[in-house]
Amino acid sequence: MSTEIGTSPGDPELDARQAVVAPEHDEERQVEWKTEQHVYEPHRVGLPPLGPYVRELWRRREFAFELSRTTLRAQHFETAFGKLWLVLNPMLLAFVYFVLVDILRHGHRPHGYFAHLVAGIFLYYFFSGAVRESVKSVVGGGRLVLNTAFPRTLLPLSTVITAFWRFIPTFLIYIPIHLISGLPVNLATLWIIPIVLTIAFIAAGLAMFVAALQVYFRDVKSFMPYVLRLWLYASPVLWYPNEVPNHWEWILKANPIGGPMAAWSVVLQKGHAAPPVDMLTGLAWAVGLFVAGALFFMSREREFAVRL
Numbered sequence: 001m002s003t004e005i006g007t008s009p010g011d012p013e014l015d016a017r018q019a020v021v022a023p024e025h026d027e028e029r030q031v032e033w034k035t036e037q038h039v040y041e042p043h044r045v046g047l048p049p050l051g052p053y054v055r056e057l058w059r060r061r062e063f064a065f066e067l068s069r070t071t072l073r074a075q076h077f078e079t080a081f082g083k084l085w086l087v088l089n090p091m092l093l094a095f096v097y098f099v100l101v102d103i104l105r106h107g108h109r110p111h112g113y114f115a116h117l118v119a120g121i122f123l124y125y126f127f128s129g130a131v132r133e134s135v136k137s138v139v140g141g142g143r144l145v146l147n148t149a150f151p152r153t154l155l156p157l158s159t160v161i162t163a164f165w166r167f168i169p170t171f172l173i174y175i176p177i178h179l180i181s182g183l184p185v186n187l188a189t190l191w192i193i194p195i196v197l198t199i200a201f202i203a204a205g206l207a208m209f210v211a212a213l214q215v216y217f218r219d220v221k222s223f224m225p226y227v228l229r230l231w232l233y234a235s236p237v238l239w240y241p242n243e244v245p246n247h248w249e250w251i252l253k254a255n256p257i258g259g260p261m262a263a264w265s266v267v268l269q270k271g272h273a274a275p276p277v278d279m280l281t282g283l284a285w286a287v288g289l290f291v292a293g294a295l296f297f298m299s300r301e302r303e304f305a306v307r308l
Helices: 012-034 050-059 061-074 080-104 113-134 142-147 154-180 187-216 220-233 250-254 258-270 276-307
Strands: none
Touching: 050 061, 061 154, 080 113, 080 154, 113 154, 113 187, 113 220, 113 258, 142 276, 154 187, 187 220, 187 258, 187 276, 250 258, 258 276
């Protein structure tokens, strides 16, 4: 028979203390079992109900815009120096490529080549920036994924929104270059709107794909800059689409942004409407990559909490 030190059996003070403590422990045990607990376990791959998911995605769309604004503020986008560096970086790259191409062509370059180069680099920076930043969107947002319930596709989609806001100042800088180069401005110039939208959907599809892939393979982030650099050389930015030899035309067709970038050059350089073949090719890539990227991301989304 055990007794508490300093007390004796039948001590009224001990009996009163036990009478008070025992119900408290019972209540704690009851609360512990009644409290909702979340246990994260590997989830079998599968799509959530698409209808409710899309409705919830649309209802929370402001979350993506606010996340984009937060990212831009962190990058000092609202400051003068932030906007200056945003434009200066691709402009310096355009100057370097211009000198390189001028040397390789021995000074024989087409009229308006510098404008073509600047416009192409600005549009490509929009695409590559969205894809590059999306790689770390899910892994970098680990706390949000673990503590907040929302459609996770908003994370990579917010990087596309961020890239678009960063693209607008660069295109405003391109306008005087376009006018000084004597390139045409007419109704066909409005084709730049569907071209940019096509690029945005291609970027969104790839953004969702690489964001999910990064959760499983953490080396994707390190590998992506090299892929994007090679992608630049395989796109009609340093060269005109009509300069491609016949045996290399497959590069434009196999390149998801090859058609839209070629249409971008035709619209800005010649003032013609975007070629239907280029636009249809780009639209097919945009729809295919967006749907495939979204389905792949959503099928893996419920497992992210375990992998982070």
